[in-house]
Amino acid sequence: MILLIDVGNTRSKWALTDNTRGINWLLSGYWDIQSFNQKLWSAQLNELKHSVERDHKDSIDTVLISCVAGEDTRGVLNNHIKETLGVSPELPQADAEYQSQRGAKLVNSYKVAAALGVDRWLAMVAATELSIPPFAVIDAGTAITLDVVGDNGEHLGGHIIPGQKLMQSSLLKDTGRIAWSAQHNPDSKSDNDWLATNTQQAVEFGALQASVGYLESVIDKLHHHMSLNSIIMTGGDAEQLCGLLNRSIKKYVKYQKDLVLQGLFYWYRTNLLKKTADKANS
Ligand SMILES: Nc1ncnc2c1ncn2[C@@H]1O[C@H](COP(=O)(O)OP(=O)(O)O)[C@@H](O)[C@H]1O
Ligand SMILES: CC(C)(COP(=O)(O)O)[C@@H](O)C(=O)NCCC(=O)O
Ligand SMILES: [K+]
Structure with a gap:
């Protein structure tokens, strides 16, 4: 299962999808960024983790984050997702x-x-x-x-x-x-x-x-x-x-x-396809 998160300066919007064929969110919502604290995020991430396990008999194995909040938030977010979900998130930046x-x-x-x-x-x-x-x-x-x-x-x-x-x-x-x-x-x-x-x-x-x-x-x-x-x-x-x-x-x-x-979904799919093609060619 793929978890996509868009961390803006006011809110964090998120969506869950189980494939890369096309945009088809299984679940989506938002969290308030102003109340950004480890406890709150733990509770929300854990709730999401359990609902994926319970309702979809699956687990979150990929996390992608678009983050325009400060560098500290990027670092905290990275560690926190690793701890809670056991996944290293990918935080892309704008490419050329x-x-x-x-x-x-x-x-x-x-x-x-x-x-x-x-x-x-x-x-x-x-x-x-x-x-x-x-x-x-x-x-x-x-x-x-x-x-x-x-x-x-x-x-x-x-x-x-x-x-x-x-x-x-x-x-x-x-x-x-x-x-x-x-x-x-x-x-x-x-x-x-x-x-x-x-x-x-x-x-x-x-x-x-x-x-x-x-x-x-x-x-x-x-x-x-x-x-x-x-x-x-x-x-x-x-x-x-x-x-x-x-x-x-x-x-x-x-x-x-x-x-x-x-955009985060398309960015991920394109990079995944590129990686798969590169592997096949090497
Ligand atoms: N439930 C909500 N919680 C907070 N802001 C909301 C909500 N619904 C609409 N808004 C409006 O959306 C704006 C934030 O938009 P958003 O695209 O989430 O910002 P950002 O990506 O910068 O965090 C707020 O300024 C507010 O006016
Ligand atoms: C312009 C923004 C603050 C918009 O952020 P948002 O309103 O989505 O929270 C963000 O895209 C940003 O920090 N940009 C870096 C500067 C630039 O794009 O030139
Ligand atoms: K904006």
């Missing part, structure tokens, strides 16, 4: 190049390939398997990232902007009065859902509007520059943001629930 099963190429534009967030890379890997370039990938999580891939699979580049929570927390942290006002006027609700008459919602609605404005303008700009085949959106805030886009922009955007986990 990827080739899809159809032979389509994806080429990293960063001089130092591994400096590109592995979640961004894996989301593009999945998009390379699922669609034909040129395409764009938007991941609305802790940060909102945009990545654009040209005709020949070349990564043309992208953006990183703060996501909903980060926009709001930076205002609370770096101003003198916002936190105070938010605390001292807590129960008043605004009459509508986009213009606020209290601090808390002024910050919340502002962050949403900023993200929607960014997405509409960047998608519009992309369409002026190139004729994209698809724009794929993923991440914890993607559905909400998609729903707020104006209709002429929304029609271009496809939502995919767990693009990074899908």
Whole structure:
């Protein structure tokens, strides 16, 4: 059984599959990363281990992790999975190049390939398997990232902007009065859902509007520059943001629930096939 985990800066999304033929999750879910501690992870991993043994008469023998949390978390995670499941996890980084099963190429534009967030890379890997370039990938999580891939699979580049929570927390942290006002006027609700008459919602609605404005303008700009085949959106805030886009922009955007986990699956399958072919040729 293969366990795939996507450790973001807010949550860890996971999925279990028993084969490499195609995307077919047997179980999937998420854990809160803010409460990252050995005990909690032990409990969750043990629960997963037992349900695989009990319900599927199988065991977890392969663990793959996409991790953009800090180096310490990578190390702790590595040791912890080894202890709990008895498996050494694989934690890929962004590669210089990827080739899809159809032979389509994806080429990293960063001089130092591994400096590109592995979640961004894996989301593009999945998009390379699922669609034909040129395409764009938007991941609305802790940060909102945009990545654009040209005709020949070349990564043309992208953006990183703060996501909903980060926009709001930076205002609370770096101003003198916002936190105070938010605390001292807590129960008043605004009459509508986009213009606020209290601090808390002024910050919340502002962050949403900023993200929607960014997405509409960047998608519009992309369409002026190139004729994209698809724009794929993923991440914890993607559905909400998609729903707020104006209709002429929304029609271009496809939502995919767990693009990074899908990318991790394709990355693993491609590397497994390569290893098997190399072995056969040696
Ligand atoms: N059950 C949930 N727990 C936490 N965040 C959630 C949940 N459902 C939706 N979200 C939204 O998803 C965002 C995190 O998205 P996600 O893609 O998981 O981020 P990351 O990959 O950076 O950890 C949060 O900022 C929050 O607004
Ligand atoms: C941009 C990110 C913080 C996004 O992380 P997330 O929102 O998924 O938690 C992550 O992809 C990252 O740390 N990237 C490294 C820098 C880069 O991609 O240029
Ligand atoms: K993201």
